[in-house]
Amino acid sequence: MTDHILVEHQGEAERRIQVIRFNRPDKKNAITRAMYAAMAAAIAEGEADPTVRVHVLLGTPGAFTSGNDLQDFMAVAMGAAAGTEVWDFMQALATTAKPVISGVDGIAVGIGATIQLHCDLTFATPATRFHTPFVDLGLVPEFGSSLMVPLAIGHQRAFAMLAAGVPISAGDACAAGLIYQVVEADMLEAAVLAAAEGLAAKPPEALAIARRLIKGDPEERLARIAEETKLFASRLKSAEAMQAFQAFMTRKK
Numbered sequence: 001m002t003d004h005i006l007v008e009h010q011g012e013a014e015r016r017i018q019v020i021r022f023n024r025p026d027k028k029n030a031i032t033r034a035m036y037a038a039m040a041a042a043i044a045e046g047e048a049d050p051t052v053r054v055h056v057l058l059g060t061p062g063a064f065t066s067g068n069d070l071q072d073f074m075a076v077a078m079g080a081a082a083g084t085e086v087w088d089f090m091q092a093l094a095t096t097a098k099p100v101i102s103g104v105d106g107i108a109v110g111i112g113a114t115i116q117l118h119c120d121l122t123f124a125t126p127a128t129r130f131h132t133p134f135v136d137l138g139l140v141p142e143f144g145s146s147l148m149v150p151l152a153i154g155h156q157r158a159f160a161m162l163a164a165g166v167p168i169s170a171g172d173a174c175a176a177g178l179i180y181q182v183v184e185a186d187m188l189e190a191a192v193l194a195a196a197e198g199l200a201a202k203p204p205e206a207l208a209i210a211r212r213l214i215k216g217d218p219e220e221r222l223a224r225i226a227e228e229t230k231l232f233a234s235r236l237k238s239a240e241a242m243q244a245f246q247a248f249m250t251r252k253k
Contacts, residue, residue: 005038028066036085053200067110103192114143122179124170133165138240
């Protein structure tokens with residue numbers, strides 16, 4: 001486990017809300033393998049716990065997450081074992097039977113943006129920017145985004161987002177249907193938790209069935225996630241990715 005992921009439960013005894021929070025603000029909540037493992041475990045435990053009705057994902061003020069920790073990427077590019085932590089998290093979040101709500105403020109980069117595709121309600125602040133610079137890093141889209149984003153917003157806007165790496169504001173993401181609602185920063189967590197409490201109070205079996213019908217068959221999404229993951233892992237060891245990572249680390253220094 002890691003204290004960079006905080007897990008707590010709120011609400012009534014038989015209809016609790018599980019809150020999973022990124023807690024690495026000094027690194028803009030960049031996600032390490034240990035953080036992925038902690039989130040995958042928390043989701044699995046929440047799914048198995050009949051008192052948990054809703055999962056909530058939160059960041060810290062100014063940063064939901066800046067995406068994957070580039071030190072982890074660099075290690076894999078240099079030959080370290082990739083591990084299964086990222087896949088375990090993706091699999092866990094993409095197959096939840098219980099609703100998932102997120103609250104996003106500020107930076108939402110890479111998987112910080114594509115996570116929202118697997119949430120049922122995303123609330124974001126006006127300062128939020130969703131940015132997927134996969135190609136700029138010599139990589140490819142992930143977490144089912146190459147399937148789900150074009151279906152949601154069409155080819156050209158999806159291409160701008162996922163291939164050209166054009167950041168999308170919270171307002172534009174909401175207008176496009178990628179997120180649910182834009183709220184002021186001081187109201188973000190209250191809005192998220194109010195929505196979670198409302199869902200937690202609903203008949204859980206009926207809600208689960210309705211959610212499954214709305215989301216549709218998960219097999220196509222899971223197949224695309226697996227295809228993307230394989231390509232992503234291959235690209236991590238490419239010369240283009242290594243050059244991009246080294247340039248990024250040089251700029252940071």
